[in-house]
Amino acid sequence: METVDVKKDNGIGWVFLNRPDKLNAINMKMIQELLTAIKNYEEDNEVKVIVITGRGKAFSAGADISQFKELTPAGAWELARKGRELMDYIERVPKPTIAMINGYALGGGLELAMACDFRIASEDAMFGLPEINLGIYPGFGGTQRLLRLVGKTKALEMMMTGDRITAQEAERIGLLNKVVPKEKLEEETIKFAQKLMEKSPLILSILKSVVLYGNDAPLLDGLNMESLGWGFVFSTNDQKEGVNAFLEKRKPNFQGK
Numbered sequence: 001m002e003t004v005d006v007k008k009d010n011g012i013g014w015v016f017l018n019r020p021d022k023l024n025a026i027n028m029k030m031i032q033e034l035l036t037a038i039k040n041y042e043e044d045n046e047v048k049v050i051v052i053t054g055r056g057k058a059f060s061a062g063a064d065i066s067q068f069k070e071l072t073p074a075g076a077w078e079l080a081r082k083g084r085e086l087m088d089y090i091e092r093v094p095k096p097t098i099a100m101i102n103g104y105a106l107g108g109g110l111e112l113a114m115a116c117d118f119r120i121a122s123e124d125a126m127f128g129l130p131e132i133n134l135g136i137y138p139g140f141g142g143t144q145r146l147l148r149l150v151g152k153t154k155a156l157e158m159m160m161t162g163d164r165i166t167a168q169e170a171e172r173i174g175l176l177n178k179v180v181p182k183e184k185l186e187e188e189t190i191k192f193a194q195k196l197m198e199k200s201p202l203i204l205s206i207l208k209s210v211v212l213y214g215n216d217a218p219l220l221d222g223l224n225m226e227s228l229g230w231g232f233v234f235s236t237n238d239q240k241e242g243v244n245a246f247l248e249k250r251k252p253n254f255q256g257k
């Protein structure tokens with residue numbers, strides 16, 4: 001692949017945005033290659049957790065602005081649609097996803113990070129949705145995802161001013177799970193991923209789909225989905241293993257079945 005590279009290591013499927021000289025700006029090629037990488041990891045039983053990060057000094061400085069110059073309305077719609085489809089796919093992939101944010105996460109770069117389940121950032125990372133300064137607005141799902149993550153007040157402030165915020169501020173408003181020293185970013189991300197890998201991948205995927213369903217549904221529908229899923233979990237071996245392990249005072253050995 002040209003714009004993305006991948007590496008499998010101890011249950012983690014790493015995805016590297018790989019246009020460091022352009023601060024990993026996201027073009028159509030990268031959208032396609034990211035989708036391929038995620039789909040491959042979805043099918044790969046050795047991959048339990050997917051981590052997306054950037055090569056170089058940025059996670060991603062957003063959609064590639066150079067492609068906007070000649071964009072027709074139809075082309076803009078296609079780009080927005082393909083980008084959104086990618087973000088929606090990442091959000092719904094039935095494995096935990098982590099954005100490991102190693103620098104700027106701006107515009108479409110932040111939208112990509114927000115499509116992941118978790119965001120871990122180095123303390124010098126910077127965040128923002130500066131699209132408004134280009135006479136546009138977030139189009140990879142950011143208007144909706146930021147709203148749900150941090151609430152209307154901060155979401156509108158970030159989108160309407162285009163101002164950047166620090167990692168500390170991003171953590172304070174609920175955009176990040178964790179901020180860590182730069183030199184510990186990879187180590188802390190791996191630790192977090194390992195914690196997830198100790199759980200049942202099957203139950204994690206059911207849990208994820210229940211939570212995502214509830215994020216977009218009326219409360220009663222979400223609660224019903226929770227109860228149904230909760231019943232379904234009792235048809236799995238991992239539920240039996242979890243309960244037996246507790247009663248037998250040992251660590252569970254989940255098989256994802």
Ligand SMILES: CCCCC/C=C/C(=O)SCCNC(=O)CCNC(=O)[C@H](O)C(C)(C)COP(=O)(O)OP(=O)(O)OC[C@H]1O[C@@H](n2cnc3c(N)ncnc32)[C@H](O)[C@@H]1OP(=O)(O)O
Nearest residue numbers: 022023025061062063064065079080107108130138139140
């Ligand atoms: C249709 C669907 C759209 C979906 C909605 C999403 C929209 C977007 O994401 S719009 C883009 C939003 N992002 C930005 O506005 C950030 C733009 N970049 C910057 O402001 C700066 O690059 C910086 C503050 C992030 C870093 O500044 P600095 O350290 O001085 O680095 P350079 O500006 O010299 O950048 C190095 C190199 O990278 C190119 N580049 C950076 N960002 C982008 C980008 N978003 N698109 C295209 N190219 C980008 C920059 O032009 C430099 O390239 P060279 O000039 O060839 O060295």
